[in-house]
Amino acid sequence: MITSRDVAKFANVSVSTVSRAFREDVYISKEKKNKVLAAASKLGYTPNHMAKSLKSNKSHTIGIIITDIENSFYIQITKFVENEIKKAGYRLLITFSNEDPERELECLKLLSASRVDGIIFTPSSRTNKDFIDKLRDQNILIIQTYRNLFDYLDSIVNDDEYGAYMATKHLIDHGHTQIIMTDQPNGVKINGYQRALLESNLPFDPNNIIILPVGFEFQDNLSKAIKTRNPSAIISGNNVISSYILKICENLNRNVPKDLSIIMYDDNEWISLNDITVVSHSIERLSQHITSTLFKKLNTDKQEHQLSTIKLEPVLIARNSVKNIYRQ
């Protein structure tokens, strides 16, 4: 392994000079700096990030826990965030929890072991509260995105309640009354759904709600609900559920929007290509709020921190997956 000592020897300087050559705002002559950099390049030396962090007690690393890698929404956010934090001289350590609290704990432990300066994550549940509190005690900044499950942590979420309200309202306005609402647990979409029904004096039927972790059971329940309850419309809680719905429609031979109207959550390329109406969140906006909140706190004293809970309003993009029943 090439160390700063090797470079120092090669360039005929001390190790501290080598160290100085690799940082800004530090006293070093142009001449020596160039000499060191040339030697480093010749030897293929890169400063050891771990030794650096050990000394400075700052890893300059942000950890992110992605709950669901199949959901392109999270991937997009990760891409934006990585880009932003790289500009600020940080790196991103990406882990996958798969919406499983046990794996989430593993991720948290890995990030803790890596002594990350901050963690961005979508809590799968409140299961790991104790460990999260310990991390906070150790001055690790923790930001929740997408779901706000800990009221003492910063959060940047989409206003899903309002999104669901808009979607339900849009369907009601087009004459739908039998609407199935789907989502994963721990969401607030159902509240918006209920509110819209109430406002229009429509009955709320709990059998029209499918809230389950994604997986076979979800697909099965959904498929049965479509067959037996014969709804005129479905609202999909996220990208993964969306693909279930389209699969089921194909299997049951239901045409969208002739036999069944659909509104999905989280726009993407194939949803747009399939001309499906969505509740859309701006990924850029969400990502920007995440990184700006992160760096604001990272660069100020802990005493001055105040909780920031940001809720971003979605928009409804009307395409052609909702039938107007009144014009039948």
Add this chain to the structure above:
Amino acid sequence: MITSRDVAKFANVSVSTVSRAFREDVYISKEKKNKVLAAASKLGYTPNHMAKSLKSNKSHTIGIIITDIENSFYIQITKFVENEIKKAGYRLLITFSNEDPERELECLKLLSASRVDGIIFTPSSRTNKDFIDKLRDQNILIIQTYRNLFDYLDSIVNDDEYGAYMATKHLIDHGHTQIIMTDQPNGVKINGYQRALLESNLPFDPNNIIILPVGFEFQDNLSKAIKTRNPSAIISGNNVISSYILKICENLNRNVPKDLSIIMYDDNEWISLNDITVVSHSIERLSQHITSTLFKKLNTDKQEHQLSTIKLEPVLIARNSVKNIYRQ
């Protein structure tokens, strides 16, 4: 920050005992181990990965450079690989090159600074050869996937040449002669395309080839080619190009497969939902070969290493995006 010293003090043992409590196959009494672990848990201590690595000169980290995060193919592979290496006690450091050699170099430097034990990457070009050679000199294992651009590096690739041959042959067998072939630079698909034409005594027209980095210029050229050359079929080199093609078809009002037949590369959910014929690679198989190659080398002496170049055969999944011109 909680260190092993804090835990040692709390549990009334030495730091060495704390260290021993956190590893297997080492002499320590059950009693002390439990005592230490309890203290650690109470204090919220996690061993500092960086200090450990610094000492052991092993980061137990594998780096991966994802060329294109928009391409779900790479995301799937990353997911599998992460899972596998985690089982082996390693962690995955994920970086994004965006097919840009300059960013690729940044990624390589970051991974080098992190002293990863191995790197999995799809080379964007041969631009960074010098730096890659330096990394190899420093005993960092480097594996190429998807593209084999360095003949002295291990590689696990799909047989794209054969895939393109199959796709072209399939189209020819269905009566197509005007076939546009698309891909990103540095690929070998064009060779398979040419071979299939040759075998069927069809002329090879270079104007039917669009090989460019993905982006606006690509879309523009492709759109023009479809309008002016009026091909009966297109082969898409990857997921990203695939979405361009569908967008263009929509804009130009070409129905698939009535007006234009399409074969895509790399199967995924929406391609399958849209009933499009694909050249498909098994992501599981590719990932397994990557991890098994990785660990085989990681666990043996460098002297015993021999180059492994694995080429995986794809399959053609015929769906309904190719018109049979003979049956017109």
Add this chain to the structure above:
DNA sequence: TTGTAAGCGTTATCAC
């Protein structure tokens, strides 16, 4: 402006 040396948190080595 440059060099010397201590120390970051861990583990390996060696006593006990």
Add this chain to the structure above:
DNA sequence: GTGATAACGCTTACAA
């Protein structure tokens, strides 16, 4: 089985 201590590669007072 357990504890003291040196060392990993780097940064940073402090000295020169």
